[in-house]
Structure formats: structure tokens, C-alpha cells
Amino acid sequence: MNTATRPLGEALASAVREQVIQAGAGTSSVRGSDWRMAVVATVGSDGTVVTTDGVTARRDESYVSPAPTDLIVISQASNGQWWAWGRGSTGGVAIGETVAVRKSASTSRASTATVSADPHLTMTLSPGTYLLDALLMYDADAAADLKLGWxxxxxxxGAWWPGGADSSVAALASSPRWGALSDITTSTIPVGAVGAGTIMACRPVGTVIIATAGVFALAWAQQSGSATPTVLRGQSTLQMRRIA
Known part of the structure; x- marks a missing residue:
């Protein structure tokens, strides 16, 4: 029996049921908890964000450095309150994520003062601001040293500090180099060595701002060309932690 031939009371009841279902679908107290994706429009100073469709949601403590245009996950309680869990992945390095690489074998370079990318300490980064932290182990002829760049x-x-011995170093107990550089992919700086086979270490740290996605790598060579190789040792590491 279609609507046209059904009794008036039955047709009216059916119409009321449809309206109740539609109203309930849009009412949190009827529908219960729910979650969905949303885009941030503004960030409040009270721990909340407002989405482009007008929802005010309180941020989860793990949702750090919120910003407009963030694609986030929000959920709603049965009482209508909203919670912002955090950003959805964009396929790149997320804010708060650390990317790390390790040298699986030593690399030797001789008779060259022209820096080039290390074959192991290299990574692909998405745009953002990163904290750089590396541990480099090396040995070299005292006259050759180790030239570092990026x-x-x-x-x-960005800006960085090599965190190693001065190029005039004569012994393992010598003073460190305090000079730093503010042009991270332009200039180079040397750290000293005391002789082939004597392993030394340096701890470059800094801040790197990646404007376009691409490869970031340690670049190195000898400070002064020598037939005695400068060796960057296996188990050296490079870490980049995205902070914005």
C-alpha cells in the first residue's frame, strides 16, 4: 500500500518518524558521541581551536603547536562538548616527530677539500623548523682535519655549532671550538684532529628551517687536502626533530 492509499493516521505517523530520525542525526544528545575531520580556522589562547565550520574544541595535551589550516581529528561527547585530538598525517614529517639516520659503515676521503654529501647521513624532510643533533666520530691527519657543512x-x-675541537687541536684534552655559523647551507667550519687512527668526536647542533621539501644531508671533506684519509666513522648519527 503506497502513501496515497494508506490511512491518514498511518501516513502521518510515518512522516513524524522520518522527521525524528533526521532531527536525531543532527543532535548530539540523541546521536551520542561521534568523530570527524575538521580544518582549524583560529587558535585560542585558552587551549582551544575553532574550526572553519564554527566548532570550538579543546586541544588534547599531545596536540602541540596548533596552527590555522591544520587538518585535525575532533570528537563530540553526548553532552555536545568537542575535543581536538590532533593533526592528521600529511604524509611528511609531523611536528614533534624525530627523523634519525645512522652511518652503517665508515667513509674515507683523501686529497679533497671540497665538501659533498655523506652517503649515510642524509634524509628527506618536509617543510618546517627542525632541531639538528648529530654525533660524528672521525679520525684524520692533524694537518688535514675535518671540514663540516650541510x-x-x-x-x-638556520644556524649551527660544530660542537668539536678547534682546528688547532694538538691533544684530546684541547679546548673545543666555540665559533658558530648562521648560514647553515652556505659556509663550512672545521673541527680538529690529532692523527690518523685516533678517534675523536664532535656534536653538531642547530636549528634548520626547511622551506621546500627535499634532501638534507651532512656534507664534509678534509679541511686541507692530504693523501692520508679523513675517516668519518660508522655508528655516527644524525637526528632532526620537527618543532614547527
Whole structure:
């Protein structure tokens, strides 16, 4: 029996049921808890964000450095309150994530003062601001030393400190180099060595701002060309932690 031939009371009841279902679907107290994706429009100073469709949601403590245009996951309680869990993945390095690489074998370079990318300490980064932290183990002729630099995508900026011995070092107990550089992919700086076979270490740290996605790598060579190789040892590491 279609609506046209059904009794009036039955047709009216059916119409009321449809309206109740539709109203309930849009009412949190009827529907219960729910979750969905949303885009951040503004960030409040009270721990909340407002989405582009007008929802005010309180941030989870793990949702750090919120920003407009973030694609986030929000959920709603049965009482209508909203909670912002955090950003959805964009396929790149997430804020708060650390990317790390390790040298699986030593690399030797002789008779060259032209820096080039290390074959192991290299990674692909998405745009953002990163904290750089590396531990480099090496040995070299005292006259050759180790020249350090960095290679990054176009428009990469930042500042760093090599965290190692001065190039005039004569013994393992010598003073460290305190000079730093503010042009991370342009200039190089040496750290000292005391002789082939004597393993030394340096701890470069800094801040790197990646403007366009691409490869970031440690670049190195000898400070002064020598037939005695400068060796960057296996188990050296490079870490990049995205903070913005």
C-alpha cells in the first residue's frame, strides 16, 4: 500500500518518524558521541581551536603547536562538548616527530677539500623548523682535519655549532671550538684532529628551517687536502626533530 492509499493516521505517523530520525542525526544528545575531520580556522589562547565550520574544541595535551589550516581529528561527547585530538598525517614529517639516520659503515676521503654529501647521513624532510643533533666520530691527519657543512633544499636557512675541537687541536684534552655559523647551507667550519687512527668526536647542533621539501644531508671533506684519509666513522648519527 503506497502513501496515497494508506490511512491518514498511518501516513502521518510515518512522516513524524522520518522527521525524528533526521532531527536525531543532527543532535548530539540523541546521536551520542561521534568523530570527524575538521580544518582549524583560529587558535585560542585558552587551549582551544575553532574550526572553519564554527566548532570550538579543546586541544588534547599531545596536540602541540596548533596552527590555522591544520587538518585535525575532533570528537563530540553526548553532552555536545568537542575535543581536538590532533593533526592528521600529511604524509611528511609531523611536528614533534624525530627523523634519525645512522652511518652503517665508515667513509674515507683523501686529497679533497671540497665538501659533498655523506652517503649515510642524509634524509628527506618536509617543510618546517627542525632541531639538528648529530654525533660524528672521525679520525684524520692533524694537518688535514675535518671540514663540516650541510646540504639542503632551496631556501633552507638556520644556524649551527660544530660542537668539536678547534682546528688547532694538538691533544684530546684541547679546548673545543666555540665559533658558530648562521648560514647553515652556505659556509663550512672545521673541527680538529690529532692523527690518523685516533678517534675523536664532535656534536653538531642547530636549528634548520626547511622551506621546500627535499634532501638534507651532512656534507664534509678534509679541511686541507692530504693523501692520508679523513675517516668519518660508522655508528655516527644524525637526528632532526620537527618543532614547527
Amino acid at each position: 646540504i639542503g633544499p632551496a631556501s633552507t636557512t
